[in-house]
Amino acid sequence: MSPVKVFGSAAFTNVARVLVCLEEVGAEYEVVEVDFHDMEHKGPEHLARNPFGQVPAFQDGDLMLFQSRAISRYVLRKYRTPDDGTNLLRDGDLQGSALVDAWLDVEALQYEPAVHAVFVQHRVVPALGGTPDEKAIGENVEKLRKVLEVYEARLGERRYLAGDAVSLADLSHFPYTHYFMGMPYAAVFDAFPRVRAWWQDLVARPAVRKVAAMMDGRSG
């Protein structure tokens, strides 16, 4: 039995973020499904794990944790294999870790809100029988375009967002971008060749490919 449990399925982007980190460091873990149809996420057992009734929740022995980026930081701090050469948080490097923090906040507070809003209109609203709000989609694709302009300039200076090696700041973009690339609005990336090359780089990583398959129900 693995001491590490992730509550929630890989199809949720916030769960997939944590799974990518676990796969990157080669940690053993167990995925425990939470039954949303049965309202299990709002039941007392799950609320004890995540007081907001969301996924993921995370357990490592005595420690219960929630919020996907906080869990990701914890996983990378505790389980990183020292000999793999990749310090995905730049722990112990004052300036390097500050840049990872900055670009991770950009992902959480500037990139994800735009992509999330498009996802909700394009996928969630029709699934609930509604009509997508095309104006909201257009506004958020435009917000995303402005963020990608900044990324394109940044990736001209550095191979990855926080420096010349991959970090959590890059990997954290994966789950929502994976879905976005399957939508008609993905064309907004066409004008940004360095961003596209960065994305190809990310999806070539074994950990990312494995979690992509889990998200799409092809394995896991």
Next chain:
Amino acid sequence: MSPVKVFGSAAFTNVARVLVCLEEVGAEYEVVEVDFHDMEHKGPEHLARNPFGQVPAFQDGDLMLFQSRAISRYVLRKYRTPDDGTNLLRDGDLQGSALVDAWLDVEALQYEPAVHAVFVQHRVVPALGGTPDEKAIGENVEKLRKVLEVYEARLGERRYLAGDAVSLADLSHFPYTHYFMGMPYAAVFDAFPRVRAWWQDLVARPAVRKVAAMMDGRSG
């Protein structure tokens, strides 16, 4: 001349967050105003500091940084006085730092969006000659109430959100809550006595009092 520069004025909540951290650790710093009326924030000099044209931007010698929570982490990591007893990030404590990360993400992704939306409708929209959207205000006060319910339960187990000592996760709530407490909607806090006690505790801190005065134009 101080090596540490904060670009942007204390009246901006994201700037105030950084200033509280600098004051908590007693670091020397200089505040450099950015002239928004003159569009200085979208000029090449400021964009080199913050590619999104926002405040704060931050300089410490060679390092340029942006995103207020990333700057706050950096300040607390670099300048914390070891003998003051307060490790506001729980650096070096795997579980403790994970809890600070989790509750800081709650502040950024659950608390602030609700308070921000109310602030925009109540303060920004009328200042631009518009009429506040009362429905949006009501929805976001309700979102805030649900977050405060979780806080009230949490503060029954622990004196502060991430444990028994204050952390960045608590302090990060200060700037927006300072403004919110001056609005008629502040009554939503009345039902949560532990949250009110926690707030009184925070605003009694000398660093917080000093930055509150700077935000209100009473000094600084």
